[in-house]
Amino acid sequence: MPQIVMLVGSLRKESINRKLGHALRQRMADRFDFVVPDLDLPLYNEDLWADPPAGVTALKQAVEAADGIIVVTPEYNRMTTPIIVNAIDWANRPYGKNSFAGKPAATIGASPGAQGTAVAQNLLRNLMMIPGMHVMGNPEVYLTVKDDFFDAEGGFANERTVAFVDKWIAAFESWVGRFS
Template identity: 50%
Template sequence: MTKIAVLVGSLRKDSINRKFAGALEKLAAGQMEFVFADLANLPHYNEDLWDNVPESVTQLKAVIENADAVLIVTPEYSRTYPGVIKDAVDWATRPWGKNSWAGKPLAITGTSPGAIGTAIAQNHLRTTMVAVGTAVMGQPELYYSYKPEHFGANGDIVDEATKTYLESWIGSFAGWIANTGR
């Protein structure tokens, strides 16, 4: 089974992006195993901390390195992705010569209540992730406008059209992973 490192850029307990990531995990069951990286204890990037590297950093790097691919589920704050994602990107690229992202197939998505989902944040993040050496899936893009009525009490997607679309997107992600040689 394909192992996916999942980074959710919202730390809030009732995060809609965490719910969305959980719904994608359920839809991907049987073909992908989601391993969620813990970003809650990740410090801001600080080169000085390599002298006594925080355990949260080594855990993040291990989750990424042990995965076949990465999925980032990002909210959009102030028309970009949140700082916790930027810190995760920076920690995982270092130290020099030990870039955990290098060559990893990667997909980006996210949700917000707004009409364009997290389109601007995803665009900014896509640029960053290309620069750090991931193989970013360009199409199809997934900008999900969050609708609570699409989710059941257990987190399943209950709207059939949405479920069908998201299953198709997961299939595209699986194809992307397979086609990047992993």
């Protein structure tokens, strides 16, 4: 089964994007194995390559072993989160050791606001291309999360949401297949 690294752009335990990642993993469990690296990493600092932090080494190894990347991002100030940017900074360095090069990837995100994470994902897709990820452009999914969005098991509560997300999942599966 293909292995997917899921980068979740929030460290908060009750984050709606952490919950979104969980719901996606439930929906995709029969298609992919998932690794969700801990992104509570120190800020990128080239001086640390002399003795890289264990979390950085684990992130790079997970990305290198992956068949694809999913980035689940909140939107902070019309941007993706510093957590995601920092993870990308760490995993595409040092020079010549870019762990992301050639990996198929996609973005998804959720917000309580009406726009979902549209602006953050647009900027994030551009950022992801710089280290050579092959970023899926369509379909785009910007979810607006209200109180009844997730069910008691952490899945999607609404069948329309399930159908909508399942189209994204099918497109991602096809996208990953193009690069394997």
